[in-house]
Amino acid sequence: MTIEETGPSPANTSSDLVLSVRDLRVWYGTERGAVRAVDGVSFDLRKGEILGLVGESGCGKSTLGRGLLGLLPTGAAIDGELSFLGEDLLAMPKKEMFAKRGVELGMIFQEPLTRLNPLMRISEHFSETLRQHEKGISKEEIERRSLEVLSVMGIPPTRFRSYPHEFSGGMRQRLMIALALVLRPAFVVADEPTTALDVLVEAQIIRILHDLRRDFETSLLLITHNLGIIAEACDRVAVMYAGEIVEIGDARDVFRDPQHPYTRELLRSTISLSTTGLNFIPGAPPDLVDPPPACRFHPRCPDAMNICATRHPVQRQMPSGSRAECWAADLRHGYADDLTDEDTRPLAREEISIADEA
Amino acid sequence: MPTKPEAPQTSPTSTDGLIDIEGLEVHFDLRGGTFKRLLGMDTGTVKAVDGVDISLRRGEVLGLVGESGSGKTTLGRAILGLVPSTKGSITYHEGRGRNGGDGVDRVVSELRGGDLRRLRTDLQMVFQDPHAALNPSMNIETAVGHPLKIHGIAKGAELKKLVAAALERVGLAPAEQFMSKFPPDLSGGQKQRAVIARAIILDPEVLVADEPVSMLDMSVRAKILQLMLDLKNDLGLTYVYITHDLASAKFFCDRVAIMYLGRIVEIGPTEEIFADPKHPYTKALLQAIPEPDPDKMVPRDLPRGEIPDAAQPPMGCSFHPRCPVAVAECGWETRDLRSLLEEHWLRQDPVVYEEEKELVGDLDVLDEPGKTVTLGKGQSSSRVKDLLDRIRAENADDPLWKGVESVEEAADGVRVTFHQGYDPLLRPSGGVEVACVLHPTAVTTEPSLPG
Numbered sequence: 001m002t003i004e005e006t007g008p009s010p011a012n013t014s015s016d017l018v019l020s021v022r023d024l025r026v027w028y029g030t031e032r033g034a035v036r037a038v039d040g041v042s043f044d045l046r047k048g049e050i051l052g053l054v055g056e057s058g059c060g061k062s063t064l065g066r067g068l069l070g071l072l073p074t075g076a077a078i079d080g081e082l083s084f085l086g087e088d089l090l091a092m093p094k095k096e097m098f099a100k101r102g103v104e105l106g107m108i109f110q111e112p113l114t115r116l117n118p119l120m121r122i123s124e125h126f127s128e129t130l131r132q133h134e135k136g137i138s139k140e141e142i143e144r145r146s147l148e149v150l151s152v153m154g155i156p157p158t159r160f161r162s163y164p165h166e167f168s169g170g171m172r173q174r175l176m177i178a179l180a181l182v183l184r185p186a187f188v189v190a191d192e193p194t195t196a197l198d199v200l201v202e203a204q205i206i207r208i209l210h211d212l213r214r215d216f217e218t219s220l221l222l223i224t225h226n227l228g229i230i231a232e233a234c235d236r237v238a239v240m241y242a243g244e245i246v247e248i249g250d251a252r253d254v255f256r257d258p259q260h261p262y263t264r265e266l267l268r269s270t271i272s273l274s275t276t277g278l279n280f281i282p283g284a285p286p287d288l289v290d291p292p293p294a295c296r297f298h299p300r301c302p303d304a305m306n307i308c309a310t311r312h313p314v315q316r317q318m319p320s321g322s323r324a325e326c327w328a329a330d331l332r333h334g335y336a337d338d339l340t341d342e343d344t345r346p347l348a349r350e351e352i353s354i355a356d357e358a
Numbered sequence: 359m360p361t362k363p364e365a366p367q368t369s370p371t372s373t374d375g376l377i378d379i380e381g382l383e384v385h386f387d388l389r390g391g392t393f394k395r396l397l398g399m400d401t402g403t404v405k406a407v408d409g410v411d412i413s414l415r416r417g418e419v420l421g422l423v424g425e426s427g428s429g430k431t432t433l434g435r436a437i438l439g440l441v442p443s444t445k446g447s448i449t450y451h452e453g454r455g456r457n458g459g460d461g462v463d464r465v466v467s468e469l470r471g472g473d474l475r476r477l478r479t480d481l482q483m484v485f486q487d488p489h490a491a492l493n494p495s496m497n498i499e500t501a502v503g504h505p506l507k508i509h510g511i512a513k514g515a516e517l518k519k520l521v522a523a524a525l526e527r528v529g530l531a532p533a534e535q536f537m538s539k540f541p542p543d544l545s546g547g548q549k550q551r552a553v554i555a556r557a558i559i560l561d562p563e564v565l566v567a568d569e570p571v572s573m574l575d576m577s578v579r580a581k582i583l584q585l586m587l588d589l590k591n592d593l594g595l596t597y598v599y600i601t602h603d604l605a606s607a608k609f610f611c612d613r614v615a616i617m618y619l620g621r622i623v624e625i626g627p628t629e630e631i632f633a634d635p636k637h638p639y640t641k642a643l644l645q646a647i648p649e650p651d652p653d654k655m656v657p658r659d660l661p662r663g664e665i666p667d668a669a670q671p672p673m674g675c676s677f678h679p680r681c682p683v684a685v686a687e688c689g690w691e692t693r694d695l696r697s698l699l700e701e702h703w704l705r706q707d708p709v710v711y712e713e714e715k716e717l718v719g720d721l722d723v724l725d726e727p728g729k730t731v732t733l734g735k736g737q738s739s740s741r742v743k744d745l746l747d748r749i750r751a752e753n754a755d756d757p758l759w760k761g762v763e764s765v766e767e768a769a770d771g772v773r774v775t776f777h778q779g780y781d782p783l784l785r786p787s788g789g790v791e792v793a794c795v796l797h798p799t800a801v802t803t804e805p806s807l808p809g
Contacts, residue, residue: 056577057546151704151705154704156701156703156704157708157711158700158703158721159700168664169426169664170664200425200642200646200660200661200664200680201664202646203648203660204660207656207658207660225575225576226648227576228648228650229648230650231650231651231652232648252652252653255650255652266577269576269579270650271580271583271609272647272650272651273644273649274649275605275608276609278583278609280577280578280581280584281577284545
């Protein structure tokens with residue numbers, strides 16, 4: 001296992017940089033106007049690193065994951081900078097991008113049963129995948145490489161010629177991971193890979209994901225709504241709200257001392273074994289056709305000040321180690337000395353009725 | 359033949375019991391193929407609920423916790439008569455202590471048709487997926503008021519008034535704003551509130567809530583649980599809370615029943631179960647929850663495998679194939695040997711695997727549940743035995759080997775015989791009841807039953 005440096009300092013580790021995203025935007029065209037699902041997202045991912053992407057449903061985390069792999073539906077537009085091992089993926093012709101997927105870019109989906117062909121044996125799934133990308137590969141080579149990756153996933157060789165329905169849910173998810181990894185891609189997106197699974201099986205899959213970098217040197221973007229899984233499996237975490245990354249940093253730093261009020265409230269509202277009282281975030285995530293001005297979290301934020309409703313905060317390195325975009329955090333750490341008293345006065349708001357909440 | 363449990367003991371009926379379930383079994387027949395059905399062959403049954411005794415006390419929150427396939431949802435549905443029980447009884451003590459009277463006993467498992475429908479004015483259900491539980495062609499007023507119409511309780515202005523009251527009761531206020539809306543106009547949490555409003559509009563005594571928050575976002579779950587707690591206090595409800603999420607069960611329930619493959623394996627007060635879990639399954643579940651704390655790591659030695667097929671449950675204790683602390687009496691059998699061999703081959707080179715598989719022979723003989731099996735037919739029995747000895751030496755601590763009585767060379771191969779196991783019943787241990795041979799003390803003298 002490689003030991004990761006804490007704190008994002010992309011400049012001095014550019015040699016093992018796998019993915020570099022700058023100001024990425026993904027908008028969907030709808031009848032009501034553009035849905036800004038991803039709106040100005042920047043982050044780096046290094047070799048063998050696991051970055052957790054967490055947020056409520058509708059915050060754009062799945063769109064971001066698909067956008068990185070060029071898997072957006074028609075009607076979506078993507079802009080910004082997206083560099084993978086030094087290559088600009090957004091400028092790449094569709095055909096080249098197609099050839100890259102599978103070999104260098106992989107994806108693990110949520111529902112394994114819907115992604116496996118029920119009429120094909122597992123061995124056929126593997127030979128199809130390998131043949132698609134490596135023409136003329138021998139039968140023995142296919143079997144050798146498939147069995148190798150299957151054994152890492154804990155699937156015995158006796159099951160190689162079984163059909164998908166003969167496997168349990170957890171085994172199918174292992175098969176999906178094995179299929180995504182058989183070509184040894186440098187970067188994999190896993191979108192809620194354990195949501196459909198039981199607690200014990202989920203723990204097994206988290207272990208496998210955690211060990212991926214050791215076994216395959218793969219960088220992983222793990223998309224989930226479960227903060228527990230992030231704490232368990234990830235090196236770094238990015239918290240997404242309404243299309244933006246509001247806080248990003250080393251998982252330990254973010255969990256121990258969350259800087260953004262949204263991160264803090266999300267952690268507080270999570271029901272865990274140590275929960276003694278119920279907390280929740282008032283209000284609901286905004287409509288991304290017409291998101292609130294300035295800081296998008298200000299209508300729900302318990303720390304909101306006047307400035308939060310008028311000027312968008314900038315992402316800053318916080319003393320705790322993570323990077324966050326929040327005026328209140330800036331003020332707390334003495335970064336925002338140009339703010340007037342009027343700016344820092346608590347924001348006067350109408351009370352959010354329960355009806356708007358749920 | 360799986361090992362049979364002892365004769366079920368009848369649990370004493372407590373006076374504050376609102377619903378008493380005794381020896382409940384819900385078995386589903388498998389259809390099988392046309393050929394088998396034509397010949398009238400046995401296609402097997404899925405034992406979704408397999409002998410459950412439980413009493414729901416007035417005013418409590420009883421949690422049914424388990425993985426998918428544990429039978430928790432089927433048990434919850436059986437309480438409402440939504441699935442027919444094949445054996446045992448569910449008795450609802452209507453109105454006992456509610457209006458001062460002793461009330462009437464209604465045996466849910468014997469009710470049919472109109473009688474069963476009338477039961478739903480007292481027992482209601484909150485479903486898991488609010489997106490699926492509301493009819494997309496009914497507006498909220500029609501959907502929430504539908505139970506009143508079905509039971510002929512109210513109509514017209516009166517119905518509208520009751521619907522408005524129920525909506526405001528669950529926080530969908532002002533009600534007028536929501537009544538004309540259709541389900542797609544509401545957020546997930548709002549839909550679940552509407553589903554709860556529909557469930558409480560008939561003023562029921564018991565709500566069976568099947569994973570009411572699992573489809574919702576983290577930030578909304580707490581709100582819905584808070585609403586359910588408020589309703590419980592204000593309306594005097596009793597809850598059956600079905601979930602796979604132990605963290606919310608810990609917070610929400612007064613008593614918890616941990617289910618595994620159609621049985622209750624541990625039941626008791628929530629505090630005791632979480633402070634001192636006794637059944638190895640409960641322990642494993644608690645360890646496996648990913649906590650939002652990077653300093654806590656889920657241990658690596660979690661139970662292997664997954665919940666077994668309920669159509670062919672393991673012999674003895676259902677949990678033994680996955681149990682890290684299993685002993686000789688837990689019911690080891692041929693299928694466990696197959697898992698062990700497969701696990702061994704995971705670590706072998708493909709060439710070695712082919713050789714060894716050749717030696718062991720047809721693995722299908724291990725798929726039939728049994729206490730003895732002969733491996734390596736037509737092979738040199740000494741070589742087969744050597745292989746088994748080698749695998750055993752490789753990981754002698756594997757619980758399976760405790761259950762192996764003998765490995766001997768026979769005329770047609772190597773015969774492996776397993777110890778007689780038995781199926782543990784729920785037994786008191788401390789303040790809880792546990793179905794495990796290790797509790798309250800390790801039992802080795804219990805009469806083993808034919809199986």
